[in-house]
Amino acid sequence: MQSQDPVLNEAAQRLGVAMRQTEDELTRNMLAATASFINCVSGVNGDSPTEITRPDINRVVRTLANNNAYTILGGIEGQDRFGTAPVRSAYFALASTQIMSDLDNVAGFINVAQYPSQQVLEAEWGAAGNLRFLVSSIGSVTPNASVNGSDVYNVFCVGREAYACIEQDQYSASFIYRPPILDTALALNCTVGYKMAEVPRILNDLWVINLRCTLGS
């Protein structure tokens, strides 16, 4: 028999989201602090770095390829469907949702709606060249770090096995529920929480590049 306590189930679901988001933020912060970067320089917004453009994407793809980084996803074959286009094999580019409109303006950008197949990741926004962009509201931002004092958006372009999250001592996370009888006097309150012990780590620093950009004007 299993307890179907809806309150506890809801708490577990919310804590699960919180934990995975915390893992994402830690990995994001590790990459922001330790990965090498290339500034976007081909835009026209008058800042440094500039907004993201196709030549900047080509530059980072060329660098990853020169460093023998493997792409993460294979290509999507073209089909005879109106408005679609084939998608190249690609590295992942992990970005903030703030740059979505700039991505739409990149030459040759293919939004996920134009993929021949809709078997895509939920976070995916589209592809340009050999990069497929996954966006998140907690994408990396360095405040006020451009030449003009604007926020700089860090787009982590990664190849296969460029970094990893290493679990410590055989566990990455524990969900801990303490019923009222164990947790408080007179059994008034229960507690639910999680803990984890893991280390995000770049495995090959040549296979991850932070493509830094600002927002287009």
Added chain:
Amino acid sequence: MPTIQSGTFTGTGEDIYLQIRSDVDSIKVYNYTTASAAGGVGCEFTWVRGMAAGTGLVYSKTAAVNALELDNMTAGGFTLYDTSIPVVSNPVASTSSTNAVRPVVATASTAGLVTGSTVILSGIAAAPTICGIPFDIDTVVANTSFRVRWPLANAPGAVGGAGFYRNIVSGTNIFAPRRKFIADIASVGAETVVTTTTVHEYAVGEEVRLYIPSAANGMIEADNLQGTITAVDTVNNTFTLDIDSSSFTAFAWPAAADSPYTPAQCMAFGSVAAGNQTYLDDATRNEATVGIILGGGVGFPGGDAADVMYYVAEKSDLVTTE
């Protein structure tokens, strides 16, 4: 059940950053030194969640008789902190910057700046290559100017006009050892000496990669080369790599015309000292902390220099705001 953490520290006269992982809900601090001294000085301090940042309660011994008097602190008390959250000051206007290897930035306000502070300049049209890069500073002349601490390879090429600076307080890069911006690279014999724009924090034995993607920095031959640190100079903020750069193009700090460009960087990615270049000893340390700042000084919870302090902090089961 509530979690209690207690401990002791010795005051320095400066603010004390007390790491309390459970995110403290209330804290009492006792000054063991002033508790037995003549009256008039705070000796017991209290803060409870809900009190404003920098405030708290203080029990002082009265000067006339050996009794305690309660008062509130409107400043210099307790403040929660979390160094994983970036804290960058609002932009402060600067009026000019000199064309020197250690540019001096003139400003009417140096509030919060001390030697060792890290600032980031912006909006200096004539000297864009000193903007957008974190610099440690020294020679802070109150409300007049400050100077870039670690020398650039060469002057940026132009006197800068009006712009802004921001004081980077915490949290922009919490994992260490961090990627650093390169201020200068010198070829010395068969080795290479690197100066970074902020304190590099690297150690002998660490493997470091140079990343110089732009020809604006010269020394393009060193791009992607990796070397082992053979020496560290903390006075001049340099480290020495076992890379023979004697035949390389000289390193240069870019001129205004080179902007936009990608600055030269370096990053530690392993450690020979650990016996394996990819040993999990580097670039994995999360140095962010959460806790509470105890204001320093006579009559404050951080205590004066050499004051012996004790504290008891707790995390509550339940915090309410009625």
